Amino acid sequence: MTIGIVIVAAGRGERAGSPQEGPKQYRSIGGRPVIAHTLETFLNWHRSGPIVTVIHPDDEGLYAASVSTLPRAKDARTTFGGDTRQRSVFEGLRALAGTGATHVMIHDAARPFIDLALLDRIAAMLDAGHDGVLPAMPVADTLKRGGADGLVHETVSRAGLYAAQTPQSFALSEIRSAHEKAAALRRDDFTDDASIAEWAGLPVALIEGSADNIKLTVKRDIEMADERLSRQEQRSPLPDVRTGNGYDVHQLVPGDGVTLCGVFIPHDQKLSGHSDADVALHALTDALLATCGAGDIGDHFPPSDMQWKGAPSRIFLEHAARIVREHGGTIMNADVSLIAEAPKVGPHRETMRRNLSEFLDIDMERCSVKATTNETIGFVGRREGIAAIATATVVYVKD
Template identity: 40%
Template sequence: MRLAVVIPAAGSSARMQAGMNKVFIEIAGKPILIHTLENIAKCEYVGTVFVVVGAQDVEPTKELLQKYQDTFPEIAWQVLAGGSERQYSVFSALKLLKPNITHVAVHDGARPFITKEIFSQCIAVAQVTNAAIVAVPCKDTIKRVQEQFVDSTLERNGLYAAQTPQVFTKELLLQAYEQAKKDGFLGTDDASLVERLGVRVAVVNGESRNFKITTPDDLIVAQAFMQEKSAQTICPVARVGQGYDVHALVPGRELILGGVKIPYEFGLAGHSDADVLLHAIKDAILGACALGDIGDHFPDTSEQYKDVSSLYLLKCVHKIISQAGYQVCNVDALVMAEQPKLAPYKQMMRANIAQALQIDIDFVNIKATTTEKLGFVGRREGMAAQAVATVLKK
């Protein structure tokens, strides 16, 4: 698949009443057009983008895109002068498509809240159906009005408000535009031209936030959305994971907890060093990141992990989640053991864990308890550990 994206942005922006092309208005410190391009650039299929603006805006747009090129380095963009109507602007870009382009997506320059997920879904559907658009069900009752009086009320069920992107095979969209030109037909979106050919257009459910910024009121809403997004970036939502592990106590093994060797007549049985505390902590961290468990990453069927240090594996877990874009916030863990007394070793455990996870020791807490001689722990047959970890996306 070879996808080109056409961004029509040559309108007069009269309803915005800003005295300039609305795509150049800044929200959250960047022009609307840049927000739009940054979101489109997140889609893996996008390679070539045609930005179509008024003739007077061609050079300023080139300068703007050059300024922000580092934010979408994979995009090869081209700025064109558009026509008096959106349809003419899009057609001018279609004529410049290279032979290797297979599909075309058209997306309004003033829709800066399109998500990668919806854009990619629309592309995927178009690959199967040849024509797909993003749309949302109408929430309001729709009236047909003539001369300021209601002529009829449309059945709302089944009515959708079209959005962009709208994605088509190159040949189909070119045929639709050429036929519209021949017939002198002027449509309000790309799909209306394709529909005239008798082609069925698939619909991908969009989002109300993917609205087109058109009026000053829209600008207020857009600024509020951007502020909300910025707040989420500054104060991201924490993710929480829990871990639990049990190991039997056996003679002839060293007792290692939290990476600390503790004098005791028994040790914990296991494929690795059987550090029950660190096993629970590792599972909690992996769980918070939705990255499985320690058995997935360090299977006990592998000789590579025979008698391996669990403290070393904790460092490996830290590397795994870091590569996935997460960082540990804090760890709270509990060791259940009837003997020996663990209080003298808790500080060393905290230090080991903090160092392995590259966090301050104040964000690591270790507790120890007995089970009042109840159960396998009370009978000193084994030890258990529970842990809770919180992580944040970097």
């Protein structure tokens, strides 16, 4: 199952203040635009598939500026929305065509406090076979029905009543068909996607939402969100930045070449090992695992397991990167130092950096590869082996 994400950000937000202040999803809370907080959560969620942000045609510049500081913002594509939220969602669903997504989470950009735990609970419901999942909170306030005369006419029982939240999640083909049917009939009066699903006969399961998952609607909501984040920053001024180190060495034996950072370099020797013996990627794998206390490469890929015999070491590195992201980490930097008398690494350095960028899904400027000799001293100096030292920097956020 692949879960695509549609973030709805095409609205004008008329109730959130004057037009001069701009749409609410681009207002600043905690020093960053609302939409940056929202998008970052989905970028950091380990089960996010293709992400589509639906924006207004006039907001391309605003959107680009708002997400420019997010390390993986390029992973989210954009499409233009319509004149209603319903139409905008439909455009987002259409943009997921051909991406491989089988399910979709549809989320309001103006809900910046969505957390990873709620996303995991919704995904578990989808895994269990539900075609529609709605996070919601039981209504706690006493409800009154008023009349045109301005008087209370009755007290409405709140039993079985819920306040709907997003992301509202569905089997992609089912909700897209429901939207297509509504569009064909010119039905544009649905207030959310769950109501379209109900109208189309798609069962929607309820799941407990989050009290923090509020929608910023009016100006005071934005001010309160900013105050909340400012208080959090005052209580916790230091980011959770962790650095992991890794070291590995492999013996050189007669052969036809070595693989370093995923690059095969012809040579009169090869590295001995159970996998492809890529000493650089092994060291970097350990460095990443160290940032979240997840053991070392041998715990995850024991050399006694024959399925890893001759395996490309990118498998190990990508596995470690997934574990980091599952723990709420964002990989900020990867640095590898190779210690070898031969072969020469310099001519291959840029290709190695590109490989690290691809394997870790981070910008190439965050990837460094260096090489040095051991000045003919020790086992490296005698060309008996190659060593690697790696350092990884990861920023973690709490759910």
